[in-house]
Amino acid sequence: MSEVVRPAYDSDLNDDEWALIRPFIPPHRPLGDWPVISKREIVNGIFYVSKHGIAWRGMPHDLPNWQTVYQYFRDWRRAGVWETMNDALRRAVRLAEGKQPEPTAGIVDSQVVKTTEKGGYMGMTRARKSMVANAISS
Numbered sequence: 001m002s003e004v005v006r007p008a009y010d011s012d013l014n015d016d017e018w019a020l021i022r023p024f025i026p027p028h029r030p031l032g033d034w035p036v037i038s039k040r041e042i043v044n045g046i047f048y049v050s051k052h053g054i055a056w057r058g059m060p061h062d063l064p065n066w067q068t069v070y071q072y073f074r075d076w077r078r079a080g081v082w083e084t085m086n087d088a089l090r091r092a093v094r095l096a097e098g099k100q101p102e103p104t105a106g107i108v109d110s111q112v113v114k115t116t117e118k119g120g121y122m123g124m125t126r127a128r129k130s131m132v133a134n135a136i137s138s
Contacts, residue, residue, distance in 0.1 A: 006062045007062075009044070009048055009060075010051070011044065011047040011048045011050070011051040011052065012044045012047070012048075013040065013043060013044060013047065018040050018043075020089070021043070021085055021089075022039075022040075024081055024084060024085040024088065025039050025043065025076075025081070026076070026079065026081060037064045037068060041063065041064050042064055042068070042069055042072045044063060045059055045063040045064050045066075045069035046069055046072070046073050048060070048063060049069070056069065056070045
């Protein structure tokens, strides 16, 4: 049964998705009373910000407080939760597709190579003429 008691957003996890990632979410810290905010709602808040490309402060008010959601996001990032989750899910998808769990090759975007060959940003920026020098020579 879903824990959401509000209208669902398009970024919310369904029950099957939550079942996949729930094992990767660390338990609440043992501080004071047990938290009343569900981890699923915290993840829904993080995914809302990610999908809609908004600032943390722009989260809808029916999701948990933005400071709480951001703090969990930050703690989990520092603890490597997102990387661990992504690696495990990538392996599961690859195995389901009949592939080896780890990729054996990688692709480098050719645009990155071309930019680097030219010297990066400075190699692509045209030199500017000094307006002072033009005024003097006129």
